[in-house]
Every structure is written in C-alpha cells, then in structure tokens.
Amino acid sequence: MSDLFDRENFILDEAYNIAASDEYKDCKLYEKYKKLTKEYKKLIKQSIKIINISDSQHNYLNELQNELKLILDNTGQCIFTTNEELIIEENYSAECVKIFGKKVGNEKFTELIRPYNSHDNIQVIEQILNKDIFSENEFKRKVLLKILPEEIVYKNKTLSLACKLIMSDLQKSTEQILFLLMDVTEKKLLEKKIKDEQSKFETATKIISNNSLFKKLLKEYIYFSSEGINKLLNKSFDKITILQVIMKEIHTFKGNFAMFDMEFLVRRLHEIEELIVDMKEKNKLLSKEDIIKNIYDFHLEDLIKNYLQKLGEFIDNKYLEFEEKDIVVSKAKLEQLEQRLKQIKSVEAQIVLDEIYRLKFIDFSKLLEGYPQYVLKLAEKEEKLVNPFNIESEEHIPVDENKYYNFTKSLVNIFRNAVKHGIELPIERLEVGKSKTGNIGCRISKNKNMIIIEIFDDGYGMDIDELRIRTISKKERLQNMVSISVNNSEYITFSEGISTLNEIDEIGGRGEGMLAVINELNSLHGKLEIDTEKSKGTILKFILPYN
Missing domain, CATH: 1.20.120 (Four Helix Bundle (Hemerythrin (Met), subunit A))
Structure with missing residues (x-):
C-alpha cells in the first residue's frame, strides 16, 4: 500500500515540474493546476494516515479476539452460539471439542445430544429455543429459559446447561442463542x-x-x-x-x-x-x-x-448382630417367678418385682417413637412441608411389647399415607387458604380397658366417593375385604388394590398398606373409626383392647 502512494507522489511531482517549466508557466491553467496538485498531495497524506489508523485498529481487534478466545478456552466451559435453527457457529471454546470429542461447527445442537437424552428434554429445548422466543417480551423470555433442563447428557458425561439470548436492535438475522455447557460428571459423582x-x-x-x-x-x-x-x-x-x-x-x-x-x-x-x-x-x-x-x-x-x-x-x-446373645427367659417362667415374689413381703422381693415389670412391659409410646422423624424425612422427599411433632401420651401405658409390636410396626403405612395421600404441596395449601406447612400428629390415651391411638393430619381429607367408586369397580376381583366405619355412619370397604393414588412408586399406591394395618388390628380384636372431611383432614382412631 505504501508503494502505491509513493508512485502517486512521484507522478504528481513529475507533472508539477513539467507544468512549472517555461513552456507552460505562462499558461492560464498553471495556477489552478498547481493548487490542485497541492490539494491532491494533502489527500494522499490523509489517505495514508487513515490506512495506518485502520491497520492499527485491525491489529488491535485481532489481538482482542485472540485474548477473548484465550479467556474462553480457559473458562472450563463449552461456549458457543447458534442461530435460530440451533446450528452451532464456527467460533466456540476449546472445551467444546474436549466434551464432544470433535469439532462441532455447523452441527445442529439437538441432533448432537439427541441419542443420549430423553425425548421430552429434546422436545422442550426445541420448542423453547426457536425464532419465536425472540419476539416474546423480556419477562416471558426469562420464564421460558427457566423451563429448559438444567442438565443434559452426552455419552457418559453429565453437562450443566445454561442459555442466553443475544438480541439485536438492527437486523433480525444477527439474533443468536448463547450456550454455556460445563462437564459436571465428577461433581455429580462426588455429590452422590x-x-x-x-x-x-x-x-x-x-x-x-x-x-x-x-x-x-x-x-x-x-x-x-x-x-x-x-x-x-x-x-x-x-x-x-x-x-x-x-x-x-x-x-x-x-x-x-x-x-x-x-x-x-x-x-x-x-x-x-x-x-x-x-x-x-x-x-x-x-x-x-x-x-x-x-x-x-x-x-x-x-x-x-x-x-x-x-x-x-x-x-x-x-x-448389627443377627443373633441375640442375651440370656432369654420364657414369658411363662417369668410369670411364675412374679407370682412367687408377690407372696414374699419384703423390700428385696419388691425390687425384683419392679425389675420384672420393667422387663415385661414397655410404655406404649416407645413403640411409636421412630415415626415423627420418619414423617419429616418422607415429607422432605415428597417436597412437602410438615411441622415437627412428638408422640403425645396422656399417661404412661405399660404394655407387653410382643403383643402390640406387629400392629405398631404396620402403622408405618398410616404415617406414610398421611404424607403421600394427606398433606398437600405447599402451593396447594396456600391456594386453599391454609398455611404452607402441614400438620401430622399422633395421640395415645387409655380409656378403662382400651388403648386409643389417634393419627391425624390437616390435609386433603379422604375422598370417600372416589374410594367407593374404586371399590365397586373392583369388587368382583377383591379378596380380604374389610368394612370400616367412616364419619360415624358410612362404611367403606378397604382391600388389596384399593387406593386413591393413580401412580405407584416406592412409597405407595397399591392399597396394600391399609389392608396390612387392618389385618393386624383384627388379630388384636381392635377396631378403627375414621373421621374425615374433604380439604380439612383426617383422623384415624385405632381402639385396642388393653389388659
């Protein structure tokens, strides 16, 4: 470029010298030509200056681009942009090649990850990240981007996913989607x-x-x-x-x-x-x-x-030992010893009697003491909020542990149902005017020769009509059917396979739990009364013989 301007200057100088010679000096156009030559020289100088500035800016931009690429290549993230069709553009960070094991320019992002992700996740990405999202208002764009899956999978790698829209006020064709992916496989393994x-x-x-x-x-x-x-x-x-x-x-x-x-x-x-x-x-x-x-x-x-x-x-x-190493005394022998000691009127005999009672009996509430913590843990898993509670007992009720153990063990199904069937999700509780945190509780009392256990919640309440419909629809195929008093008048049949849940998971949904409880209740000759109101909650009152 410098040679070109040197030649232009040389030609101007030659022409100027010729015009200044005696042959043309007196020509009327001489002064105009002389002025024009000077202006043209100024123009050449300005052009040289502009080109030097442009070269400098170009070099600066190249340096800036190289520095930016260096930064991107050292972020530990796969960073790239796509067009509205999700076609990856040519410039992307080095981490992308490391993650995908190849160059990804001009590849469609969703096709790249499709074989390793669920159909639902791919569908969500394609439905949200299309040209229509650019025409939405800012609030809706933010909401839509939050719906995107937070993680995707590529081969054996787990990748975190984040997106940002690059908007243009000038030309729609320059609108892009910025993707940020990070390999979080090791982090996930460590968290697990x-x-x-x-x-x-x-x-x-x-x-x-x-x-x-x-x-x-x-x-x-x-x-x-x-x-x-x-x-x-x-x-x-x-x-x-x-x-x-x-x-x-x-x-x-x-x-x-x-x-x-x-x-x-x-x-x-x-x-x-x-x-x-x-x-x-x-x-x-x-x-x-x-x-x-x-x-x-x-x-x-x-x-x-x-x-x-x-x-x-x-x-x-x-x-954790499977075999008990304690000395075992049969219940019959213990009762014989108890009768003999009662005939001996002494302080020592009374001390031994007290110890026998301690061995024979346990406070009924002790058989239920693990349930409050279980309820809180299960509620957390179900993304529900439940206030902490203790087993309430009006008095010490000594019982033979062996007699009531199977029944109290089966009550895990009742507490599980209270969380799964009973308590609503926080948002649902707020929508019906309840506090977002639900309540589950258990009261134990004794009335003459009966033990009363009440397990209650302030959740949905039982859908009696739904239970009745499901019972009728399955009646021909049901076995072990048991009728229970509900709200002091109605009778609902509980049996295997009857549940108000439409989905089965590790927690429940088969209708087995309630039947297991009722079977144990029947073995003790007890009874169950249910008091329930839709949207208010449920109280299950178990009445057991006590002697």
Missing part, C-alpha cells in the same frame, strides 16, 4: 458419594438410637427371607393367598426399613412388589414352587447382610 455417606451415617444413627426395635425388625426379616417364605409351601394356601401374604410382609418391611433411611433396600423391596404384581397376573402359568423360587432369586437375606456390611465403618457390629 457425599450423599451416600451422609445417608449411611443417618441410618447408623437411627439404628443406634432405636437399636432394640431395629434388631427385632432385622430378626423378623431374616426369618421371613430364610424360612418364612419357604414355609408357605407347607400350608394349604392357594397361589393368590401366598402372593398376598408375601406382598403384605414385603410392603410392611419396606415401610419399616424406610424409617431407618435404608433406601437401597427399600428400592429392592419395591422391585419385589412389582414382581409379585406380575406373578398375580400370570398365576395360572406358575406353580407355588415357581412363585417361591422367583422371590428367592432376589436373595433377600444377602441384600440386608451386604448393606449392613457397608455400614460397618459407621457403626459397631454389636448394633
């Missing part, structure tokens, strides 16, 4: 490890604080999984009854182990429930032996032993 460790610690804490209850539960589970299931073959049960007995036990064990935050075991027991439902549908094709074998294939005993082995680093083995 921390969560697992925390869960084990919480489980260990609950096992220690409720150790006698846990050991009893453990002993029953080991017996059921090693001998109890097999003994069903020796009874004159038909196939459906065998499946119902196993389902009832598995469902209650699932709830009881959930109280100790043993989520892995809960998930596995839920899988067994799914299997039992499948076997009920195919019962004509299966023998009793096939049913038992299918259950044994889950290795129920190994599941708990392996899980407890992993807890070893958090808890002493003495809290």
Whole structure:
C-alpha cells in the first residue's frame, strides 16, 4: 500500500515540474493546476494516515479476539452460539471439542445430544429455543429459559446447561442463542458419594438410637427371607393367598426399613412388589414352587447382610448382630417367678418385682417413637412441608411389647399415607387458604380397658366417593375385604388394590398398606373409626383392647 502512494507522489511531482517549466508557466491553467496538485498531495497524506489508523485498529481487534478466545478456552466451559435453527457457529471454546470429542461447527445442537437424552428434554429445548422466543417480551423470555433442563447428557458425561439470548436492535438475522455447557460428571459423582455417606451415617444413627426395635425388625426379616417364605409351601394356601401374604410382609418391611433411611433396600423391596404384581397376573402359568423360587432369586437375606456390611465403618457390629446373645427367659417362667415374689413381703422381693415389670412391659409410646422423624424425612422427599411433632401420651401405658409390636410396626403405612395421600404441596395449601406447612400428629390415651391411638393430619381429607367408586369397580376381583366405619355412619370397604393414588412408586399406591394395618388390628380384636372431611383432614382412631 505504501508503494502505491509513493508512485502517486512521484507522478504528481513529475507533472508539477513539467507544468512549472517555461513552456507552460505562462499558461492560464498553471495556477489552478498547481493548487490542485497541492490539494491532491494533502489527500494522499490523509489517505495514508487513515490506512495506518485502520491497520492499527485491525491489529488491535485481532489481538482482542485472540485474548477473548484465550479467556474462553480457559473458562472450563463449552461456549458457543447458534442461530435460530440451533446450528452451532464456527467460533466456540476449546472445551467444546474436549466434551464432544470433535469439532462441532455447523452441527445442529439437538441432533448432537439427541441419542443420549430423553425425548421430552429434546422436545422442550426445541420448542423453547426457536425464532419465536425472540419476539416474546423480556419477562416471558426469562420464564421460558427457566423451563429448559438444567442438565443434559452426552455419552457418559453429565453437562450443566445454561442459555442466553443475544438480541439485536438492527437486523433480525444477527439474533443468536448463547450456550454455556460445563462437564459436571465428577461433581455429580462426588455429590452422590457425599450423599451416600451422609445417608449411611443417618441410618447408623437411627439404628443406634432405636437399636432394640431395629434388631427385632432385622430378626423378623431374616426369618421371613430364610424360612418364612419357604414355609408357605407347607400350608394349604392357594397361589393368590401366598402372593398376598408375601406382598403384605414385603410392603410392611419396606415401610419399616424406610424409617431407618435404608433406601437401597427399600428400592429392592419395591422391585419385589412389582414382581409379585406380575406373578398375580400370570398365576395360572406358575406353580407355588415357581412363585417361591422367583422371590428367592432376589436373595433377600444377602441384600440386608451386604448393606449392613457397608455400614460397618459407621457403626459397631454389636448394633448389627443377627443373633441375640442375651440370656432369654420364657414369658411363662417369668410369670411364675412374679407370682412367687408377690407372696414374699419384703423390700428385696419388691425390687425384683419392679425389675420384672420393667422387663415385661414397655410404655406404649416407645413403640411409636421412630415415626415423627420418619414423617419429616418422607415429607422432605415428597417436597412437602410438615411441622415437627412428638408422640403425645396422656399417661404412661405399660404394655407387653410382643403383643402390640406387629400392629405398631404396620402403622408405618398410616404415617406414610398421611404424607403421600394427606398433606398437600405447599402451593396447594396456600391456594386453599391454609398455611404452607402441614400438620401430622399422633395421640395415645387409655380409656378403662382400651388403648386409643389417634393419627391425624390437616390435609386433603379422604375422598370417600372416589374410594367407593374404586371399590365397586373392583369388587368382583377383591379378596380380604374389610368394612370400616367412616364419619360415624358410612362404611367403606378397604382391600388389596384399593387406593386413591393413580401412580405407584416406592412409597405407595397399591392399597396394600391399609389392608396390612387392618389385618393386624383384627388379630388384636381392635377396631378403627375414621373421621374425615374433604380439604380439612383426617383422623384415624385405632381402639385396642388393653389388659
């Protein structure tokens, strides 16, 4: 470029010298030509100056672009822009090549990730990030961007996803979508490890604080999984009854182990429930032996032993022993000793009697003490808010633990229902004028020779009409039907398969829980009264004989 202007100056100088010679000096145009030549020289100087400035600016922009790319390449993020069709543009950060393992310019983003993500996630991205989003107002654009999935998957990597719209006031064709992706795979694995460790610690804490209850539960589970299931073959049960007995036990064990935050075991027991439902549908094709074998294939005993082995680093083995090492005295022998001591009128005899009473009896409220914490934990999992509560008891009610244990163990289904069926989500409570935090509680009292347990909540209330409709629709296929008094007059039939939930998950939805409770209640010759009002809540009053 400099050579070009040097030549122009040389030609001007030559022409000027010729015009200034004697031959043309007296020409009328000489002065005008002389002035024009000077102006042209000034113009050349200005052009050189402008070009130098332009070159300088160009160099500066190149340096700025290189610095910006250097910054982007060191953010640890995959940063790129796309057009309205989600086609990735040529300039993107180095992390994109690292994440995708190839150059991604001119590729459609959703096609790049489609094989590794759910159809729903891809559909959401494509429906939101299109040309129409640019014509929305700012508030709606922000709302729509928040609907996008926070994470996506590419091959074996988990990626965080964030988007920003680059708007243009000049030309619509320059509008772009800025994507920021980050590989959070290791972070997610670390979070999972921390969560697992925390869960084990919480489980260990609950096992220690409720150790006698846990050991009893453990002993029953080991017996059921090693001998109890097999003994069903020796009874004159038909196939459906065998499946119902196993389902009832598995469902209650699932709830009881959930109280100790043993989520892995809960998930596995839920899988067994799914299997039992499948076997009920195919019962004509299966023998009793096939049913038992299918259950044994889950290795129920190994599941708990392996899980407890992993807890070893958090808890002493003495809290996890399967076999009791205490000296066992039969109840009959203990009662004989009690009668003899009553005949001896001495301080020493009374001391021994007090100790026998302590061994024989436990305050009824102790059998329920694990439920408040279980309710709070379950509510958190369900994204519901519940106020902390304690088991309320008007007086000390000494009972034989063995007599009431199975019934109180089955009440896990009632507390679970109070969270799942009863308490609304915070937003739903606010919409109907309630506080966003729900209430669940339990009261124990004694009236003459009866123990009264009331479990209540201030949630949805039972939909009696819905229960009645579902009962009628399934009546021909139901077994073990039990009628319960509701609101002092109506009678509703509870049975296996009756539930107001439309979805089944690890928590509930099959209608097994209520029936398990009622079966245990019947074995004690107790009764149940239900007081419920839609949108107000439910009170379940269990009345048990006490002696």
